[in-house]
Amino acid sequence: MTPPTTGLPAENTTDNNDHLVQSDDPEHPANLIPSLCAKFWTLGWVTGTGGGASIRDGDLVYLAPSGVQKELMKPSDIYVLSLAAQAQSLSRRQRVYLRSPPVYKPSQCTPLFLAAFTKRNAGCCIHTHSHWAVLVTLILEQQGSKEFRINNIEQIKGFGKGFQKSGNLGYHDTLVIPVIENTAHEEDLTEFLEEAMDKYPDTYAVLVRRHGVYVWGDNVHKAKTQCESLDYLFQLAVEMKQLGLPWITDIEPTIPTRKD
Numbered sequence: 001m002t003p004p005t006t007g008l009p010a011e012n013t014t015d016n017n018d019h020l021v022q023s024d025d026p027e028h029p030a031n032l033i034p035s036l037c038a039k040f041w042t043l044g045w046v047t048g049t050g051g052g053a054s055i056r057d058g059d060l061v062y063l064a065p066s067g068v069q070k071e072l073m074k075p076s077d078i079y080v081l082s083l084a085a086q087a088q089s090l091s092r093r094q095r096v097y098l099r100s101p102p103v104y105k106p107s108q109c110t111p112l113f114l115a116a117f118t119k120r121n122a123g124c125c126i127h128t129h130s131h132w133a134v135l136v137t138l139i140l141e142q143q144g145s146k147e148f149r150i151n152n153i154e155q156i157k158g159f160g161k162g163f164q165k166s167g168n169l170g171y172h173d174t175l176v177i178p179v180i181e182n183t184a185h186e187e188d189l190t191e192f193l194e195e196a197m198d199k200y201p202d203t204y205a206v207l208v209r210r211h212g213v214y215v216w217g218d219n220v221h222k223a224k225t226q227c228e229s230l231d232y233l234f235q236l237a238v239e240m241k242q243l244g245l246p247w248i249t250d251i252e253p254t255i256p257t258r259k260d
């Protein structure tokens with residue numbers, strides 16, 4: 001699926017480029033963001049307008065409006081931004097939208113989503129306010145820790161090895177997710193998210209203390225499955241903590257002996 005593109009910044013177009021969000025294809029980003037967010041709402045990931053998702057298709061980035069019920073969005077509510085036009089913009093804070101819905105402001109998460117697209121070439125970035133993510137950051141806060149670490153759990157295999165690396169983590173590998181501190185305004189998280197990406201080049205996610213998590217992937221499928229795997233692991237970790245079980249164990253890899 002290749003959506004049509006004008007390649008022109010918004011001020012050079014004569015209309016609002018509504019065609020960029022009009023498609024019968026359910027896989028078109030303008031259709032997929034509302035349908036994904038409706039699913040995420042049922043998981044408690046985008047409750048009360050919090051959280052959201054953004055998709056990149058080539059140069060075009062599709063974004064939700066700010067402060068709307070994310071599970072009720074329509075394709076006509078979606079913003080479209082050109083990364084190339086944005087890169088040419090003199091001000092990093094001023095965004096160049098090819099398409100803007102008339103009555104909204106763009107999501108406050110926009111600069112964080114753009115960081116995943118520009119620094120990691122991600123195809124999709126998901127931001128959740130999941131209880132499990134927030135609880136894990138609270139447990140880590142008590143421990144004075146800025147990293148979530150877990151190993152020897154099967155679901156760890158749901159994560160890629162890292163940026164520009166092929167294959168997934170193994171059962172015995174340790175999954176490490178950095179934690180950044182929350183800020184009063186979502187946009188102000190950007191510099192800390194970027195710092196965490198630089199410090200942890202292979203991470204596909206960053207936790208935000210007392211707030212939630214940002215998870216990305218090369219495409220929608222990978223971002224969604226990594227986000228699901230991570231939420232599973234966060235829930236498991238909270239329940240393990242309640243049972244007094246450690247997140248890191250020193251189970252040694254064994255060579256399996258198969259008897260046929």
Ligand SMILES: CSCCC(=O)C(=O)COP(=O)(O)O
Binds near residue numbers: 050106108
């Ligand atoms: C109650 S949500 C506060 C803002 C936030 O954390 C968030 O993720 C949603 O921001 P948006 O601008 O996309 O509504």
Ligand SMILES: [Zn+2]
Binds near residue numbers: 050051127186211212
């Ligand atoms: Zn948020």
